[in-house]
Amino acid sequence: MTHIENMTRVPALAGRYDFYGAVHKGLRRAQCNMLAAVGTADFADAQQTDALLDEFRRLLGLAAAHVVHEDATVHIALRSLSLPTDLIDEQHDDHRAAFLAFDALADRVENAEGPARLEAGRALYLAFAAYVADDFAHMHEEETVVMPLLWQHFTDAELLDMEMRIIGSMSPEENMAFTRIMVPAMAPAERRAMVGGMFRSMPRPVFDAVIGFAIRPVLAPAEFAALSNDIGLAA
Ligand SMILES: [Fe+2]
Structure with missing residues (x-):
């Protein structure tokens, strides 16, 4: 081959x-x-x-x-x-x-x-x-x-x-670091599946910390708005 x-x-x-x-x-x-x-x-x-x-x-x-x-x-x-x-x-x-x-x-x-x-x-x-x-x-x-x-x-x-x-x-720091590199690299549907899964399974304060440190800062505002909308997270 x-x-x-x-x-x-x-x-x-x-x-x-x-x-x-x-x-x-x-x-x-x-x-x-x-x-x-x-x-x-x-x-x-x-x-x-x-x-x-x-x-x-x-x-x-x-x-x-x-x-x-x-x-x-x-x-x-x-x-x-x-x-x-x-x-x-x-x-x-x-x-x-x-x-x-x-x-x-x-x-x-x-x-x-x-x-x-x-x-x-x-x-x-x-x-x-x-x-x-x-x-x-x-x-x-x-x-x-x-x-x-x-x-x-x-x-x-x-x-x-x-x-x-x-x-x-x-x-937690290592998990955050991997999340920060993965989330902006994913297609919208993959992002929705992964972050939606976190939203459903994590205690809310932990999820909010992940959003604040590892998700919102690494996405463009329009990408973050689309993701929030997709997973049912209030903007
Ligand atoms: Fe490998």
């Missing part, structure tokens, strides 16, 4: 639970935005770019947490059925090595001055672009090869249970 055939062969969702959908959309959008921000940054301006590097490290922290979550649920579940995880394990190991390398590259930018700082910024941009390309290929593998295996061997209720275990393993 050619590479392009691999890329365009996307198994239909056909009503099954979209296990990776929201979080991978969020990571793709956040990484694209970060890549553009690093590309347009003026690394001669230390103040502006130090703030960007903080944001860069926070995003890598989420990406690293995501890898741990998948290892602890999906990979263990697949191995329990003697299904192969070699490729995705190897890709996760590569990601872990990349996170360490990026920390060193970001340090290099922070500690450099003048032309060396611009050079370090350029290296960070190119390295991150290559990582994003790798990660996009990896997420594609998960959504087109691993997900059909999950659908074959697990019910939607079992997949939802895996996701709930991931959510339960995170601190």
